[in-house]
Amino acid sequence: MTRLTSTPTLSARVDGEPALLSTRPRQLGDLPFPFWMHLLIGGINFVMAAGVLAYRPADPAARHYALFGAGVLLTPYTATIYLTRELLIDGALLHALSTLNHLFLCLTVAALVALMSTYPGRLGARLPALAYTAGMLAWLGQFTRAFAAPNAVYLITLSFFALGLGLAYPQWQRTRGHPVERAALRWFLLSLLLGTGLFAALVALPLAFDQPPPVDQTWLTPLFLLVPAGIALGIVRYRLFELDRWWRSVWTWFFGGVAVMALDLTLLTLFDLTRLGAITLSLALLGWLYFPARQWLWARWLGGPPAAERHTWLRELSAAANPAELRARWLAALHARYAPLESRHDPGTETLIETPSPGARIEDDGLTLRVPDPLSTHDVLLRHADGGARLFGTADAADADTLAGLARLLREAMHERDQAVADERQRIRRDLHDDLGAKLLALLYRVDVGNQPLVRSAIRDSHEILAALDAEPLPLADAVAQWRAEAQERAITHGFQLDWRAHRIDEPTDDGNAVLDARQHTNLARIVREAISNAVRHAGARHVAIDITRDGYRLGLNAAPADWRNGGGTRQIAQRAEELGGEAAWEPADGGTRLRVSVPLQRSTARGHDALP
Structure with a gap:
């Protein structure tokens, strides 16, 4: 290596043709775009993590996140130096960079496990220390060649990622009945595990099975931007309350893709198939088994179509015979849709029924849904959706507006019907008064005295009919x-x-x-x-x-x-x-x-x- 690098020019063949290559140390301007890209992505992660630590220096979760951010900065930085070389790199430098890369990688995945064990609640006082100890032991195993397999580093990465994902379950159980903490945990898992999980699935998983990744890992590093982006968006609550609607869809999509890759790798590894044969068999299994099973699970996981529920709303509300019953059915539909722990009217928001409704609004960070009552002059406040298991989201507000719109339309239809009935009654009343009433009055003065009580009774009955038609x-x-x-x-x-x-x-x-x-x-x-x-x-x-x-x-x-x-x-x-x-x-x-x-x-x-x- 020393002799090659000390020679100003080297003879080589490029595409079968002889060529002279000049040798010199790389300058700053020689560094390619992937080097700067890795440095920028790692820097963004580190700055975000350092900002969280500066804001909450005494929080153990903030410390673990800061170590995770430092690892995301240093791991790709050490790797990109030798991954972006043009031709040659000193062997000692390559060994040192590779050793550091593995050290920082073990630190990163250990920090991930420690973070999952402390946020949003501490699952055990010793878990973070055990995670870092396991990470250091894994690195020592590689450094001392105890783990001689070339794919050992990727198996370690996958193992720590699976452990971190497993810790999400007890955290999830811990936040039951606390919708605000549950929403924060959902956002945190989506941003942290999805960003690292995509890299693990597309890079570490194939390499762990001695298969090339589908895409050069240099261009998969931007996936780590999902972590600071998600944390930042979660801090400002952007789309936080819409997360509940598509949270399951995102994870179903992610694990569905992982399952497809795992099936293909299993066929290649266990059955010694050619790549074409593995792809053919994989497509057959996907079409006949995987996709039908996924559709079944999708329906069970995500629930039925909202159109059926809206059809039920329309049927129930349309069965009301009067405005009082319509309002009772509307309130029952709200309770059936959201199952709130508390519901009441807000007497401080009196408005005219004819005033255009501003629509349902989310308040108290998603704990409360304010719904304008379409049949009275007050708002209905619903608190703690699904018995306190979740927060209200924008989809909930849209559904509440739909329910209120249906009730308002039916109220207007009842009003039009009552007005038509009143008009017809008025016409009948007028005809009875002008025709029958006049004839009975004339008959009263023409009959003998003995029959006059009968005529008077008929006149009294006609007056009662006219009074009934007034409907007052x-x-x-x-x-x-x-x-x-x-x-x-x-x-x-x-x-x-x-x-x-x-x-x-x-x-x-x-x-x-x-x-x-x-x-x-x-x-x-x-x-x-x-x-x-x-x-x-x-x-x-x-x-x-x-x-x-x-x-x-x-x-x-x-x-x-x-x-x-x-x-x-x-x-x-x-x-x-x-x-x-x-x-x-x-x-x-x-x-x-x-x-x-x-x-x-x-x-x-x-x-x-x-x-x-």
Whole structure:
């Protein structure tokens, strides 16, 4: 070597042709691009690691990361000196650089294992020391030729990488129930292990099986840039909350590629196949076994398609009969989608329902999802998704906006339907008032006095129909007063004694007074009327007792005593009570039978928004 390097020129043959080569030490300008590229990549890793150490000097994880960054700087730097030589390099220098390269490589992978054992939590006080000790013993084994195999350094690299990857599992278990720490761990694993793992899979794995890497390792060194880039992006939280959506996809893609390479290398190594034969058999196994198995695992790992879930949302929300039920189903869909540990309304964000919604927003570093309620004037706050197992992400906000949009569209459809029904009712009311009402009034003054009560009853019925068509809610107290006035008028006309009692009818509650809609008002009025008619006309009762009691938002009506006659009237009473969601029953009583009717009532105001139902 000394004689060759001391000669100013050397005779050689290049492509079969004689040529003279000049010999001189390399100058700074002679260093090729790969040398500077390796130096730059290692420097970026080291600066990032040193910055983390400067920010948290007492943190053991920061110290291990700093050693890892130093190893990423020094390992490729020592290797690139002899890998980028043009022709010759001094043997002693080559041996020293190779020895240092192996030392720094062992330091790097040992620091990786130590880092995985301390971040985000310490798995054991002795694990970092054991990792560095094992790394130094591995280097001494190579230095003393105890490990004589040429691929020993790559087997050591793969072993340490597998150990570091294995430590990710207990770290993962440790962060269960802590979504912020789990998100940080996901980002850390993705940036650290993916950057080093790609290099291990594409360089160390083939060389460990005495196979050439698919790409020159000089050009795979930029993969280490994934480490500082990932750490930096994780620090500023860029796309941090979107990680949960594609975290599994990235790792499935990575390990799928590793499995393909491992299959090809196994066929080449174990079965002594030619490269063409190994590729052919590998493609057959991939097509018949690997890809079907991967698709099955992919479906199990990543879950079903979101389109099916959205179809379920639409079906459930569309089944609502009114805005109150629609809102209850919307809240149930939110709970089914996110399974939050806590959900409540935020009374400090009151807005008009007609105001355009700003959309769902992520708050508290992903712990909270704020969803504008499309059916009220407040926001819904959901906290700790999936029982606290994960953070909310941008995909969650998009799904919440989809759910809110569906509820808003259905609310608008209900409003349009109600408006159309109201318009049709108004038309029918106008026709009844102008035509039927005028004719009944004219008939009242033309019939004899004995038939006038019948005409007046028809006019009263027409007024009730017109009132029902107005569809305006009526306070319960006003409705009871109307029923009592009619009952007293009939008592005077038919000559029976009326005992009318009403209890707690106008008693207010915390969430509003009871009201009757048009359908309830009409049906209850006719139940009272039919009860009096059956008692007086059919049973011949001279005394009728009506007792109306309100118990919260339930109305009870008792009529007694009388000898009730089964027929069309009793069937109508039962049908009208059932139509209102209540029930009617006849029970034995002193001197006859007692009618008991119980129906639910409405509230005049909505519930407060302090808590979700």
